[in-house]
Amino acid sequence: MAISWLRPLAALFPKSVVATDADTLQAHAGDAWFASTLPQAVVFPRNAHEVSTLLRFANNRRIPVTARGAGRGYVGGCVPKKHGIVVSFARMNRILEINPVDGVGVVEPGVITGEFQAQARRLGLLYPPDPASLKECSLGGNVATNAGGPRCLKYGVTRNYVLGLQVALADGTLVRVGGRTQKNKSGFDLVGIFVGAEGLLGLVTEITLRLIPAPPARAALAASFAQASQAAACVQHLFREGFLPSALELADRFTLDAARRHLGPGRIPKGNSHLLVEIDGQPASVRSEVRILAGLLQSGGALEITTATTEAACESLWGLRREFSASLKATGLTKLNEDICVPRTRLIDLFRFTERLQKKYRVEIASFGHAGDGNIHVNIMADLTKAGVRKRADRALDELFRQIIAWGGAITGEHGIGLAKLPWWPQAASPELRRLHGLVKKALDPRHILNPGKFV
Ligand SMILES: Cc1cc2nc3c(=O)[nH]c(=O)nc-3n(C[C@H](O)[C@H](O)[C@H](O)COP(=O)(O)OP(=O)(O)OC[C@H]3O[C@@H](n4cnc5c(N)ncnc54)[C@H](O)[C@@H]3O)c2cc1C
Known part of the structure; x- marks a missing residue:
């Protein structure tokens, strides 16, 4: 059926601003997550005035409008669930x-x-x-x-x-x-x-x-441990000693094994857990802090420690850390990427809990991420072609989120609710909190045209 508002929409802007061809609609249907819904039109405004014109038009006609940045979200946030217009900000890039x-x-x-x-x-x-x-x-x-x-x-x-x-x-x-x-x-x-x-x-x-x-100097230390819980304990120890690193990244056994298979055993130190600590500041203080940190990691049970004090050496350690995602991808399994956040006191509990989940639901779990702020990517690694796996993965996720909420954690620390976390939003937010969200939404978007079908 012809869409009655397409012609008047196109009449508002020069020709290149509005697209309705199949390829453009398809290219604006999804992000880096699984969900995808076709919009009916994509608008590429070139300035705020055009965004304003578009919204006035859509609001008068109650047409859904979904904003899109680069479409690299991980939760389906920019998916136009109720169709309508996608507003791409690709041309407002100055x-x-x-x-x-x-x-x-x-x-x-x-x-x-x-x-x-x-x-x-x-x-x-x-x-x-x-x-x-x-x-x-x-x-x-x-x-x-x-x-x-x-x-x-x-x-x-x-x-x-x-x-x-x-x-x-x-x-x-x-x-x-x-x-x-x-x-x-x-x-x-x-x-x-x-x-x-x-x-x-x-x-x-x-x-x-x-x-x-920009701080003029940085340094990094990579340490391996026999157990993830030892690395997690080390994180607490560094804070107690008065350090606030610029990054504290932790990876577990599954992740390291995948990296060993993908990159060859030589590049990955022995052990079942990997901790990357980065500091920055003035050169003299960075040099002295590195020495103290190496001692703390040693006393925390590190099996091997690599220290990087030049820009190139730091990048090389980060290069390895960045390979973890690619290594998990190379397993051929589907990565159900969650970005939960726990209070730091629960870090060790979290690693123990995911061990139990793996056994209970017979799924593999790869955990790595920002240990310093309790924001860990708990990735369920699933072969979704096998019967029953999706169901077991979903039940594992359910139990994971329930536990995270019980610990006072958050079901998403970075990616947002979007469509991916929508099923758990009622558990994560109290009825009062959801009502408050509804009130704010009603005040700012009374006709509910902005990104409808999401969590409010
Ligand atoms: C490989 C990979 C790694 C990632 N790592 C991280 C990470 O370390 N940390 C992290 O936080 N995230 C990470 N993400 C998630 C993602 O990149 C971020 O959420 C990012 O902020 C999305 O930006 P985008 O421009 O792609 O937004 P989009 O995906 O286009 O949109 C995201 C949301 O923002 C809204 N939006 C976009 N532009 C506007 C606007 N101008 N006005 C109002 N609303 C708007 C959309 O409607 C949507 O709800 C990762 C994703 C991938 C694929």
Whole structure:
């Protein structure tokens, strides 16, 4: 059946802004997760004014509108569940300003995170949030998911770097929240409402980000342990000794075995667990801290320790860490990637719990991630072609999430709710909290046109 609003939509913009051909619709149906729904049109606005025009049109006609950054989300957040219009920010990709004196960068939402980081770096500045997808994902997507990464242990997540936003509200109103100063306590923290909102409350059309001086030196230590629980205990020990590393990454036995098979045994140290510790700061303090940290890892039972004090050597250790995902992929199993977060006191319990889950449901589990902030990627590795495996994996996930919630943890630390975590949202949020979300949504998007079919 012909869609009555397509012609008037196309009439609002120059020809290249609206697409309805099958290839473009297909290319905007999904992200890095499994779900996929075709939109009826894709709009590529070139500026905030066009976003506003589009929203006014869609709101008047109650057409669903789903924002899309780079489409590298892991939970189906940008999937247009109720069809309608996908707004791609791919063409709003200009870095508008980097100001070293103010410590501020102003960008359009389609800028790729890694490109912004590299530009800032050339001016001696650091934009710390470092999702593993940073070479592909957009800053708008990062804001909408409040993205994080290894460095967030020391430096904080995306929210901690957003000073101000320009947002197009559901009815097309353009509004600026926050500003460009390092502190600002004028009114409610409305920046915080839009960061992490997964495109349900407004479309971000400009972002003002905080930049900090880039530390001149870094160093890393990689240590292997017989057991994941020993490595987890070491993490606690480092904190007790007064260290706040810039990253603390842990990997378990399944992950290391997969890496040994994929890369050859020579590159992976012996043991069943791997801990990567990174520090940064002034050269002299980094050098002395490395020595103390090596001693602490040794006394914590490390089997082998490799120390990297140059940029190239650090990158080589990170290179190995980055191979873990590829190694899991090379197993040929489907990786059901969860990004749960537990209070740090539960780290050791978590590794013991996943051991039990593997036995109970006869599924393999590979856990690795940001041990320092309790945010561990618990990946159920499943051969979904085999009968009964999907069911057992789902039951394992159910039990995992129930336990995480009982420990006071979060079912998602980085990726967001999207469609992937939707079944567990009622468990994760109390009825009062869900009602509050509903009230905020109703106030900002009374016709429910923004990213409908998601968690509110
Ligand atoms: C290999 C891989 C590794 C990853 N590693 C990490 C990691 O370490 N840490 C981490 O946090 N995440 C990680 N992710 C998840 C993902 O990259 C992040 O969630 C990222 O922020 C998504 O950005 P995007 O531009 O691709 O957004 P999209 O996938 O396009 O969209 C994500 C959400 O943001 C909304 N959105 C996008 N742009 C806007 C806008 N301008 N205004 C309002 N809403 C908007 C969408 O509607 C959607 O709900 C990883 C993903 C992959 C595939």
